[in-house]
Amino acid sequence: MILPLVSIIIPIYKVEPYLRRCLDSIVNQTYTNLDIILVDDGSPDGCPQICDEYAAKDNRIVVIHKENGGLSDARNAGLDICKGEYISFVDSDDWVADVYIESMLKAMIAQNAEIVVGNFIRAKQTYNLQISNYSTTNAETLTPIQAVKKLWSPEYVIFVIACAKLVKRDLYKDVRFPKGYIHEDEYTAYKLLYLSQKTVFLDMPLYCYYQRDDSIMGGVKPSSIRVLKARVERFIFFKEHNEKELMDLCLKSLCWDLLFAYGQCFKGRCPPHFSSSTEILQQLRNCLKDSSKNILPFSQRFALRFFATFPFVYVLYQKISPIKIREI
Numbered sequence: 001m002i003l004p005l006v007s008i009i010i011p012i013y014k015v016e017p018y019l020r021r022c023l024d025s026i027v028n029q030t031y032t033n034l035d036i037i038l039v040d041d042g043s044p045d046g047c048p049q050i051c052d053e054y055a056a057k058d059n060r061i062v063v064i065h066k067e068n069g070g071l072s073d074a075r076n077a078g079l080d081i082c083k084g085e086y087i088s089f090v091d092s093d094d095w096v097a098d099v100y101i102e103s104m105l106k107a108m109i110a111q112n113a114e115i116v117v118g119n120f121i122r123a124k125q126t127y128n129l130q131i132s133n134y135s136t137t138n139a140e141t142l143t144p145i146q147a148v149k150k151l152w153s154p155e156y157v158i159f160v161i162a163c164a165k166l167v168k169r170d171l172y173k174d175v176r177f178p179k180g181y182i183h184e185d186e187y188t189a190y191k192l193l194y195l196s197q198k199t200v201f202l203d204m205p206l207y208c209y210y211q212r213d214d215s216i217m218g219g220v221k222p223s224s225i226r227v228l229k230a231r232v233e234r235f236i237f238f239k240e241h242n243e244k245e246l247m248d249l250c251l252k253s254l255c256w257d258l259l260f261a262y263g264q265c266f267k268g269r270c271p272p273h274f275s276s277s278t279e280i281l282q283q284l285r286n287c288l289k290d291s292s293k294n295i296l297p298f299s300q301r302f303a304l305r306f307f308a309t310f311p312f313v314y315v316l317y318q319k320i321s322p323i324k325i326r327e328i
Helices: 016-027 047-057 071-081 100-111 144-152 156-160 189-195 228-240 244-265 277-290 298-309 311-320
Strands: 006-012 034-041 061-066 086-089 115-123 139-142 165-168 199-210
Touching: 006 016, 006 071, 006 100, 016 034, 016 047, 034 047, 034 071, 047 061, 061 071, 071 086, 086 100, 100 115, 100 139, 100 165, 100 199, 115 156, 139 144, 144 156, 144 189, 144 199, 144 244, 156 189, 189 228, 228 244, 228 277, 244 277, 244 298, 244 311, 277 298, 298 311
Parallel strands: 006 034, 006 086, 034 061, 115 199
Antiparallel strands: 086 165, 115 165, 139 199
């Protein structure tokens, strides 16, 4: 039996104290037919030397040294050269169980899936992931619609992050991470889950997410303001694909988030990647045109339409309101 090649892409920037732990967990995988791509994103510490050191000892490792372009750019650089039939992303301060690839690949083949989503744990110190091998008893198979709906479920974080997944390479043909954005996973996860004819959720803690205060996301909860552009693009995507049920799920919170963001602009808190409050208001009005009566109660629908017509009233309301930025 020919074993499929699996590409593991690891973006690397200023993680010298943690990098060896991550790389050791990758090179010691029980599944060995790996294409390991280390993307040194212009790291100013000892990471480039560590990458070269590991590449000299393991011919499965390819190192890219590039100017700093951010996480999305580093991931895309790995996607551009990877050779595997399947792709997995691992962040360079995290680590994985030794059966990380083997377990997900077995699930992928057994279920004839295109994405396998593994579970993860959070840790602030080194934690030994002792995992038994893959079992069909803890695998949930999902259709494209069912998989996308997980983005509104308690498993939201598991399904939205790029890591802790095994993805068929073909799904990335027209999908790339947006350069210069934080929460870049928000711009790609829904597309991949929708394009996957079958997704498997493997409820095993195969991935260890290391929580540190100096990471991009360390200690910060993404608010609806920070991911607003991604949520707008998600709604437009499902509208273009005529997925009414998924459009409705988007609109239940998106209209309120747009209105809230419009008001925040006058407090100097305009969300990233919007040019002005006017752009946000126009997007709100466009979304309201697509909302049906059964999405929101009459009172909420009336309030949204009123404020979209007379936005200055909402701005005055926010000035005297104690409302804080809502967290997702």
